[in-house]
Amino acid sequence: MPDAGHSRLIALCQKDPQITDVVLTTEEEGVGLVAGAALGGQRAALLMQSSGVGNCVNMFSLLRNCGFPCIALITMRGEFGEFNPWQVPMGSITEEVLRLCGFLTYRVESADGVDEIAGAGCDMAFNGNLAVAVLLSQRLIGPKQWAR
Amino acid sequence: MLDRRQFVQRLLIDRGDLLIVPGLGSATYDVAAAGDHPLNFYLWGAMGGTTMIALGLALARPDRRVVAIPGDGDMLMGLGSLATIGVKQPNNLIIVVLDNGRYGETGMQPSHTDAGVDFAATALACRFRKALTVARLEEADAVRTLLHSGEGPILVNAKIRPDDVPRVLPLRDGHAIKQRFIAALNGAALNGV
Numbered sequence: 001m002p003d004a005g006h007s008r009l010i011a012l013c014q015k016d017p018q019i020t021d022v023v024l025t026t027e028e029e030g031v032g033l034v035a036g037a038a039l040g041g042q043r044a045a046l047l048m049q050s051s052g053v054g055n056c057v058n059m060f061s062l063l064r065n066c067g068f069p070c071i072a073l074i075t076m077r078g079e080f081g082e083f084n085p086w087q088v089p090m091g092s093i094t095e096e097v098l099r100l101c102g103f104l105t106y107r108v109e110s111a112d113g114v115d116e117i118a119g120a121g122c123d124m125a126f127n128g129n130l131a132v133a134v135l136l137s138q139r140l141i142g143p144k145q146w147a148r
Numbered sequence: 149m150l151d152r153r154q155f156v157q158r159l160l161i162d163r164g165d166l167l168i169v170p171g172l173g174s175a176t177y178d179v180a181a182a183g184d185h186p187l188n189f190y191l192w193g194a195m196g197g198t199t200m201i202a203l204g205l206a207l208a209r210p211d212r213r214v215v216a217i218p219g220d221g222d223m224l225m226g227l228g229s230l231a232t233i234g235v236k237q238p239n240n241l242i243i244v245v246l247d248n249g250r251y252g253e254t255g256m257q258p259s260h261t262d263a264g265v266d267f268a269a270t271a272l273a274c275r276f277r278k279a280l281t282v283a284r285l286e287e288a289d290a291v292r293t294l295l296h297s298g299e300g301p302i303l304v305n306a307k308i309r310p311d312d313v314p315r316v317l318p319l320r321d322g323h324a325i326k327q328r329f330i331a332a333l334n335g336a337a338l339n340g341v
Contacts, residue, residue, distance in 0.1 A: 020207055022236060025228030032197035032229075036169075036204020039189060039326065041334040044204065062194040062201075065322030 001027050003049040005075030005141040010047065027052030031059040035068045043126055046072040050079075050094040050135075051087060060101040063131045071125040072103070072133040073118065081143040095135060103133045109140055149283055152246055152308040156217070157182045158288035159244065159295060166295060167205055167333065171198035171218035173253040175246050179217060180318035186332035190318050190325050196225030199243055203233050206241040206300075209333070213240050215295055220247040220261045227270065233301050234275035242295055242302040243271075248310040256310060271303035283307040 001024055002010065013019045024030050030046045037044035048056075053074065063070050078084075078091025095105050104124060108117050118134050125132040156178040160168075165187065170179040172191045175198075179188055189205075191198060202216035218226070223245045233241065249262030261267070271279035277299055282291060283306075291304050319325050 022203070022207070022232065025231050028196065029200045029226070029229055029232055032194065032200030032226075033204040033207075035197075036201040036206070037208045038204075039167075039201070039329055039333065040205045040208025041330070042208035059194055059197050062197060062322075065193065066326040067323050068326065 001030070001048045001052055003047070003075045004144060005049065005136060006047045006073070009073070027055045028059040031056050031062055031070075034070050035062050035066065038068045043069070045122075046070065048072065049075045050077050051090045053094045053097055053133075054090045057097065057101060060103075060131070064102040067129045068131075069125040069129045070103075070131040071118075071122050072098075072131075073136065074098075074133055075136045075141055076138045077144070078138070080138040082138065083143060083146050091138075095133075098133045098135075101131075103131045105133045105135060107135045107137055109137050111140060114140075149307050149309040150285060150288075152178050152248070152311065153181055153313055154285055155288055155306060155308065156246070158285065159292050161292065164296065165212060167209070167212050167214045169198055169202045169205065169214070169216045171195070171216075171222035173219055173222075174313070175217045175219045175222070176318065177313075177316045178246065181316040184318055186328045188318070189329050190320075192320055192322075195222050196229075198222050199226050199229040199233065202241060202243070203229065203236065203238060206238040207236065210238075210240055212333075213296060214238075214242070216241070216243045218243065218245055219252070220245060220249060220259050220267075221251050223247075223267060224260055224265070230267075230271050230274040230276070230303070234271075237275070237277070237301060239277075239300045241300045242298060242304070244291065244295075244304045244306055246308050247305050248308045250310045252310070252312070256312070267303060267305040271301075276301045276303050279303040279305075281305040281307060 078087030160182040198218040206214040268279040
């Protein structure tokens with residue numbers, strides 16, 4: 001799902017001929033997509049913002065019931081310098097929700113940790129058929145700019 | 149209106165190497181009743197996700213034909229997936245909705261299709277290449293041909309009678325269903341952790 005914090009990564013994925021990108025109407029679609037890709041012998045990553053985690057809760061049962069590998073890169077909103085209070089309720093419980101749903105979670109607070117942690121997360125997910133979420137903190141991404 | 153068991157049975161005669169994703173509830177029982185097969189990815193939950201699992205599979209394996217078989221409640225919950233599929237245009241994906249206009253697992257309450265919501269029209273509006281509604285058993289052979297050789301994405305809305313048929317319960321352990329499917333499709337090399 002599009003997010004300002006993912007915009008560069010999305011553009012890079014769309015340019016890479018080895019990567020198939022699928023834009024979703026809602027994040028839970030991506031959970032099914034990841035499962036289907038794994039059935040077909042391919043690896044898939046989910047990109048979403050923290051509010052989208054709430055949309056996925058029941059669909060995450062697919063990962064846990066079947067032991068599908070899943071790597072989710074989640075940009076955090078509603079936690080550090082957030083202008084919009086409507087992002088806070090979901091952003092403040094995102095990590096706990098993911099853990100309740102069976103994910104291992106790793107937070108990234110600075111740019112120099114992104115490569116290493118995302119790489120370790122992929123290894124855990126695809127070597128161990130585990131669900132892993134990498135949370136890219138709002139302090140790292142920077143707050144959304146509201147002044148135009 | 150179709151007898152659901154007869155219709156699904158006819159669709160899956162000599163199914164060959166079709167990859168089939170039936171949705172939770174009666175669709176899974178109908179596909180199981182037509183004959184258990186390792187290339188059935190039975191769902192017992194994940195309502196709304198059937199068509200997206202099928203899309204992931206279709207994109208991962210463009211060399212194979214993928215058939216999603218949701219019920220109408222499952223399809224309504226994942227209606228946005230029709231737009232996502234329409235954007236990706238997988239030519240190896242076909243959706244057959246078993247539409248009885250009811251939530252059969254929970255007491256036969258009417259669904260939105262009972263009030264006239266039309267999946268075939270929705271699919272066409274979402275850029276599906278072909279979409280049609282069938283209600284007679286004689287049409288099953290034409291649908292079966294679409295399963296094996298139709299240019300996707302295709303949606304077939306099958307109007308079935310709201311009968312309460314005996315349950316046929318296949319494998320229920322998700323890991324077992326997945327591992328059996330992967331072994332049959334991708335070989336044992338990809339089967340282990």
